[in-house]
C-alpha cells in the first residue's frame with residue numbers, strides 16, 4: 001500500500017487547520033506536477049490547489065535539469081498560489097519556501113536549532129542537510145497583463161530513497177538516509193502544505209522581513225568561496241530583497257539576483273551562529 005494517499009492528506013490537513021491544500025490531486029505517475037498545476041491554474045484552479053505524484057517521467061529542476069523522480073520514494077508536490085503581489089516582489093518567495101521546507105524537515109527529523117541534522121537553505125532554492133541536497137524548489141510564474149496570475153511552487157523532497165544514481169550519490173540525501181524513521185509521505189505533504197499556507201500569507205503581507213533572521217541562521221553559503229553569475233568571491237549573506245551578497249576576490253561588493261552557484265569549499269552549518277553565541281557571525285556580513 002502506498003504511503004501517498006489523498007484521503008489521508010486531506011484528513012491531516014483538516015487536523016492541522018491548513019489554509020491551503022484543497023483540492024489535493026494525487027497521480028500515480030505524471031510528467032511533472034508543475035505542469036499539472038500550471039494547466040489547472042490556467043483553467044482557474046484556486047489558490048492552494050495541490051498536485052502530487054508517486055512518480056514523474058519528466059520531473060525538472062532549475063536551468064532545465066532533470067529531477068530524479070522514481071516511484072514510491074520521494075515527494076513531488078506542486079501548489080498553485082495566487083498572491084496579490086507585483087511580479088517584482090516575487091523572487092524571494094523561493095527562499096521563503098526553502099525556510100518552510102527546512103522547518104518541516106527539522107520537525108520530521110526531530111532536529112533542534114543546534115543539531116547536526118538541522119536543515120540549511122542554500123541560495124537560491126535548495127534545502128540541504130549535512131552538506132547534501134535533500135530538497136529543491138522550482139517556482140514558476142504565469143502573468144496576465146503584467147500582473148501575477150498564478151505562482152506554481154514545486155517541491156521535490158527526497159523521503160525514502162536509500163540510494164541515488166551514481167552522478168547524484170555524492171551530493172544527494174534523503175530523510176531515510178538521515179535517520180528518519182516511520183516516514184510517511186502523506187503526513188509530510190500535509191505538514192508542508194500547512195506551512196506553505198502560513199508562510200505564503202506572511203510573505204504576501206510583510207515580504208522577506210519576517211524570515212531574514214531565520215534565513216541568516218540557515219544560510220549554508222555564508223563565508224563560502226564561490227562563483228555565481230560571472231562573479232568569483234565569498235558569500236556574505238542574503239540581503240533584505242533576497243539578493244545574495246558576494247564580496248568579490250578584489251574586495252568589490254556584489255548583489256546577485258539569480259544564478260547557479262558553484263562552491264569552492266565546504267558549506268557552512270546551519271545553527272552555527274546560535275552555537276557560537278549571540279552576536280557571533282555579524283562581522284561576516
Ligand SMILES: O=C(O)CCCC[C@@H]1SC[C@@H]2NC(=O)N[C@@H]21
Nearest residue numbers: 032059060061062136137154156
Ligand atoms: O533543485 C531544483 O532545481 C528544483 C527541483 C524541483 C523538483 C520538483 S518535484 C515537483 C515539481 N515538479 C517538477 O517537475 N519539478 C518540481
